[in-house]
Amino acid sequence: MSATRSVGRPGFRRGAQDSSPWRVVAASVCGSGHEKAQAPCQDAHAWRVFREQGVLVAAVADGAGAAELAALGAAAASQAALEAVCRGLSALLPPDESAWEDLLRGATTEALEAVRREAGARGVPQSALATTLALLVATPHLAAAAQVGDGAVVAAARDGNAVALTTPDIGEYLNETTFLISPNALDRMQFRLLPEPVQHVAVFTDGLEMLALKMPEAAPHGPFFAPLFRFVGQSQDPEAARAELEAFLRCPRVRQRTDDDVTLLLAARVG
Amino acid sequence: MPDPTSLEETVEFSENPEPRCPCVLLLDTSGSMQGAPIAALNDGLRVFEETLARDSLASRRVEVAVVSFDSVVTVVQDFVTADRFAAPTLMAQGLTHMGEAIQTALDMVEQRKATYRANGVAYYRPWVFMITDGEPQGESPDAIETAGQRIHALDNDQRKGVAFFAVGVEGANMDRLRQLATRAPVKLLGLNFQEMFLWLSASMHAVSQSQVKDQVALPPPGWAGVT
Numbered sequence: 001m002s003a004t005r006s007v008g009r010p011g012f013r014r015g016a017q018d019s020s021p022w023r024v025v026a027a028s029v030c031g032s033g034h035e036k037a038q039a040p041c042q043d044a045h046a047w048r049v050f051r052e053q054g055v056l057v058a059a060v061a062d063g064a065g066a067a068e069l070a071a072l073g074a075a076a077a078s079q080a081a082l083e084a085v086c087r088g089l090s091a092l093l094p095p096d097e098s099a100w101e102d103l104l105r106g107a108t109t110e111a112l113e114a115v116r117r118e119a120g121a122r123g124v125p126q127s128a129l130a131t132t133l134a135l136l137v138a139t140p141h142l143a144a145a146a147q148v149g150d151g152a153v154v155a156a157a158r159d160g161n162a163v164a165l166t167t168p169d170i171g172e173y174l175n176e177t178t179f180l181i182s183p184n185a186l187d188r189m190q191f192r193l194l195p196e197p198v199q200h201v202a203v204f205t206d207g208l209e210m211l212a213l214k215m216p217e218a219a220p221h222g223p224f225f226a227p228l229f230r231f232v233g234q235s236q237d238p239e240a241a242r243a244e245l246e247a248f249l250r251c252p253r254v255r256q257r258t259d260d261d262v263t264l265l266l267a268a269r270v271g
Numbered sequence: 272m273p274d275p276t277s278l279e280e281t282v283e284f285s286e287n288p289e290p291r292c293p294c295v296l297l298l299d300t301s302g303s304m305q306g307a308p309i310a311a312l313n314d315g316l317r318v319f320e321e322t323l324a325r326d327s328l329a330s331r332r333v334e335v336a337v338v339s340f341d342s343v344v345t346v347v348q349d350f351v352t353a354d355r356f357a358a359p360t361l362m363a364q365g366l367t368h369m370g371e372a373i374q375t376a377l378d379m380v381e382q383r384k385a386t387y388r389a390n391g392v393a394y395y396r397p398w399v400f401m402i403t404d405g406e407p408q409g410e411s412p413d414a415i416e417t418a419g420q421r422i423h424a425l426d427n428d429q430r431k432g433v434a435f436f437a438v439g440v441e442g443a444n445m446d447r448l449r450q451l452a453t454r455a456p457v458k459l460l461g462l463n464f465q466e467m468f469l470w471l472s473a474s475m476h477a478v479s480q481s482q483v484k485d486q487v488a489l490p491p492p493g494w495a496g497v498t
Contacts, residue, residue, distance in 0.1 A: 173431070174290045174393040175478070211284040216391050221285035231278060248278035257284065259328065 021054040022138075025232045026265035027246040031207060031258065043205050043263040044074035046082040050089065054140045057085045058265050061111075062151060062205040064130040064179055069122070073115050073129030077180055080114030081107045081135055093139060101191045104135050104146035108189055112180045130179040134166060134203050138267070143198040147190045150177045150206040152213060154220045155198040162200075162225045165192045167218035168209050177206070200229040200268050207262035211254065233268035290393040292479040293334045293350060293383050294471075295376045299403035299440075300339040304363035308404060308440060308462055315464025316358035322472035323353035329472070330354040332479040336379055340372030341365035342409055350383055353475075366409030373401070373418035373451075377425065380433055395478055399435045400471060401452075402459075406444035419451045426453040438467065 028043040042063035049056050059078040063070030084107035094100045111133050119126045132149025145153035145165035153165040169178050169188060178188050202225060204212060212224045235241035248254065249262050296319075298312065316337075323330055330353040337348040342365030348356070380397040387394045407415040425432030437448040437456040448456035459467060 170393075173396045175395055176431075210287045210290075210393075213287075214285050215287045215393060221283070223283035224285060227278060227281035227283075244278060248282065251279045253279060253284070256327075 020049050020051060021140075021270055022049045022056045022267050023232055023235050023270060024049065024056065024058075024265065024267045025235055025238065025241040025245050026058075026263070027242055027249055028205075028261065028263040029246055029249045031260040031262065040071045041261050042070040042074055043207075043261045044071070044078045045203075045263050045265050046078045047265060047267075048082060048086055050086075053089075053093070054269075055089060055093075056136070056138045056201070056267050057082060057089070058136045058201070058203050058267065059085075059111075060134045060151060060203045060205060060263050060265055062132045062149070062207075062261070062263070064132070064177075069119075069124060069128040070131065072118055072122075073131040073180075076114045076118045076129070077111040077131045077133050081111040081133055084110040085135065085137060089137070097193045097195075100137075100142075100144045100193050101146075104137070104144060104191060105186065105189060107135060108133060108146055108148060108180070109186065112185065115180055126181040130181050132177065132205070133180055134205075136165070136201055136203050138198050138201055138269075140197055142193060142195050143201065144193045145191070148178055148180055148182075148185045148188065150209065151204055152209065152218065152220075154202045154204075154212070154225060155194055156200040156225065156229060157194075157196055158199050160199075160226065160229070162202075162220035162222055162229075163194070164213070164218055164220050165194060166190045168206060168213070198269070200225070200233070201266070202228065203263075203265040205261065205263040207258045207260035208264060211257055228264075228266055229268060232266040235268075288390065288392045289331045290395065290479075291334050291352075291387060292329075292332050292395040292475060293336070293380060293397040294475055295336045295338060295379060295397070295399045297372055297376045297399055297401040298337065298339050298347075298361060299341075299367060299369070299401075299405065300361050300363045300365075301341045301367040301405060301408065302364050303404055303442060304440075306363075309361060309363040311462035311464045312402070313358070313360050315468040316361075318465045319468035319472055320353075320356055320358040322469060323356065323475065326353075326472070326476050329476045329479045333475045334383070336376075336383075338372055338376050338379070340368050342368060344368055344372045344375050346375065346379070350379070367403070367405050367407055368410045368414070369401075369403065369407040370410050370414030370416075370418040373399075373422065374414075376401075377418075377421055377433065396431055397433050398475075398478075399433055400438070401436065402438045402440065402464075403448070404440035404442045406447045415447075415451070422452055 030041040045060045047058040059081045061074035061078040063074035088103045134147040136145045143155045147166035150168035156162045333353040334350040335356045336350045426435045437452045
């Protein structure tokens with residue numbers, strides 16, 4: 001499992017979500033297809049909560065290249081992007097939409113550079129570390145998301161109505177998408193800012209697309225998200241919640257529909 | 272503490288149509304295939320049917336069509352999902368209208384894609400898998416020339432319209448096949464159609480389960496010789 005969890009800044013109490021403004025539950029699990037092929041899980045996720053500001057930052061990546069290296073690409077991209085966003089937020093929150101877009105584009109660029117560095121250090125072509133990247137920042141006032149490739153970021157305001165901030169970028173064929181290392185990746189980066197407080201968010205990789213979204217318009221399927229949002233909102237013990245989410249992602253009903261790696265990061269604002 | 276089974280029981284899935292992976296088998300049934308070759312090909316088709324049927328995801332996602340060509344081009348089986356595919360028993364006779372057959376297969380692929388799009392069905396790059404023991408015969412040189420140009424226009428890294436594979440059985444004009452297709456043709460070892468169809472179903476399995484960015488690693492062909 002290459003998933004990475006970042007729990008809070010120094011001073012944040014590990015293992016308890018009571019004092020955090022966000023409850024977060026995330027899991028990356030290996031697809032049955034990859035398990036059969038003895039390949040590691042090639043998805044990665046990372047997140048951090050800024051308690052005082054009530055800000056959540058999340059990154060999810062789906063590695064695509066050759067087996068072991070794809071996991072590295074996904075981990076490098078999600079970590080680098082998370083760090084870049086957090087650095088950018090350390091002073092002031094971006095004042096307007098275009099500043100938010102700049103922040104997320106800059107973080108995506110840093111993720112790409114991290115992937116290139118990693119490939120260079122190992123002497124392998126960049127394509128061996130091909131990965132997608134989805135980024136989300138949610139503040140008490142807004143949510144901003146950026147994405148290269150497939151997967152999606154979904155958010156719901158207090159009314160519970162789920163909207164897709166980003167949608168899967170797929171080509172004519174289902175098994176084609178854009179990666180960070182694609183020549184036009186930054187031009188194809190999706191960005192959307194929702195100028196209202198969100199209560200729940202979900203970030204996930206393409207393994208869940210067909211279950212969570214109504215395709216091809218990529219509209220969030222309400223009955224998919226409602227129980228998951230309720231679950232994360234009521235979660236108490238982070239480890240137990242993660243185990244339950246993992247069990248769900250491995251359950252036969254899910255596995256009959258996809259044998260890809262799947263990552264699902266869920267967050268609920270407290271209060 | 273939430274009930275451990277609650278997510279599995281309460282989360283409902285979006286009902287999207289199963290993505291489809293179309294595959295046209297384009298089979299030479301000209302006179303020279305009579306006897307052992309056509310019998311081996313028919314046995315191979317049954318292996319293909321059985322192998323796909325055992326594969327639950329592939330059997331819902333792979334769509335198979337069969338086109339035979341001799342002096343006439345026949346759509347023996349229009350696209351059906353693999354779970355409904357019944358291997359035909361082919362007979363061999365006549366000449367080799369390969370150019371016309373290729374056009375038919377490529378037309379079918381285009382129409383199928385249009386149907387998928389019209390119905391909001393996601394799909395994978397279509398495969399055309401041609402098997403021949405000879406060379407174009409009984410049609411104008413233009414027919415094969417035009418067919419070859421169409422393959423080259425569709426099967427390349429920019430357009431990615433189709434993946435066209437040519438397999439030559441003993442006696443096939445491999446040089447003609449090399450000119451015809453973008454991909455290097457493969458020569459079948461003896462009449463090892465069974466191995467070839469096992470490889471094809473394994474490849475269809477790999478393609479039909481590939482999510483967006485997996486590189487589709489196909490098992491190495493144990494049925495092919497160096498050409």
